[in-house]
Amino acid sequence: MSDDNLLQRIDRLESLDAIRQLVAQYALSLDMRDLDAHVNLFAPDIRVSRDKVGRAHLKRWLDDTLRLQFTGTSHQTGNHIIEFEDPDHARGVVYSKNEHETGPEWVIMQMLYWDNYERIDGRWLFRRRLPCYWYATDLNKPPIGDMKMRWPGREPYHGAYHDLWPSWAEFWANPPTTDEPEVALPAPLDEFLTTMRRGASEPRIRVR
Template sequence: MEQNALLARLDRLESIDEIRQLAGKYSLSLDMRDLDAHVNLFAEDIRVGREKTGRAHLKAWVDDTLRDQFHGTSHHLGQHLIEFTDPDHAVGVVYSKNEHETGPEWVTMQMLYWDDYERMQGRWYFRRRLPCYWYASDLNKPPIGTQKMRWPGRAPYAGTFHDLFPSWTEFWANRPDKDQLPQVASAAPVEQFLATLRRGAGAPKIRVR
């Protein structure tokens, strides 16, 4: 019994490291335009849009996006939280600060990814990456105010950085009484920190522009 528990813990540590490597490989392969290496980080039957599946469709979509919008990019990863739903499935949140050479502007972006990971035939893959943007704006134009997504040639629009987590809206809607100590909720259970922040909502769905 102890040996099985030890093996399970070792498997968990190795899985965490492989998933974090997966996120790093995503950024490097994207920035260096190795699209074969990039799409092979995803499940073979990855969904692309509403009607298409497979790495070939993903490669075509990424190719078009990069050629049409960006000359150069650099993705800088921040904190990476990973929680397992079972030994072969996990979810994660990855912060990313990105730079883009796009037309006449140098656009910086702050975002996070909500990820779903799946282990198949002994290897971890992205099952889905959901990008949630806070801002994108020219280096010399701080994104103060609303409508923080500001790409050259496009009308500004709001990002979805805070949309996954009800705490953002709750914080601004409920100002505590300064004369009373606030109540503190119980700590999130192990492997349930992200689910607790999501308030138990199901798989997130956000329209990506």
């Protein structure tokens, strides 16, 4: 093994750990309301809305949102898949199970994030996070049926949890028609997310 190859492999391992730490830091800083620590996990030119860019605008948006909606929150993350585009850019999917104290209700949530990470000045940061929700509901009200996003004071809505993955619709639309088993095609090791997306482009965030 060449020295260059060894250094590349070490850099990849260090990058994987740094990105996993980034996700854990996101959860802790958000739940403890350290908004300075939180917004500095994002790229300096993070887009917040159509006409607002930067950490200061992200901090203000978070402050307004958290004070208005949530007394307290807890984010439990796991199931983290990371794939690299090049040494300084990566994508990832991470599950998050969340709890929210909101007024008189205790809302539980299951979701995942589609992430894009970028190494800027030697530090891995979020380039963007796309939240995809399966359900949100009061602790005592199982979200059976459609429109599983059920926030207090809002009409139920669809959370897009399955929308990034064509396999969900394919599975339900194509039940087996014979007793013969079908060949299972593996996803390339470094292109698991790309394969599951069926080669579609990066999912987009609607800018407010």
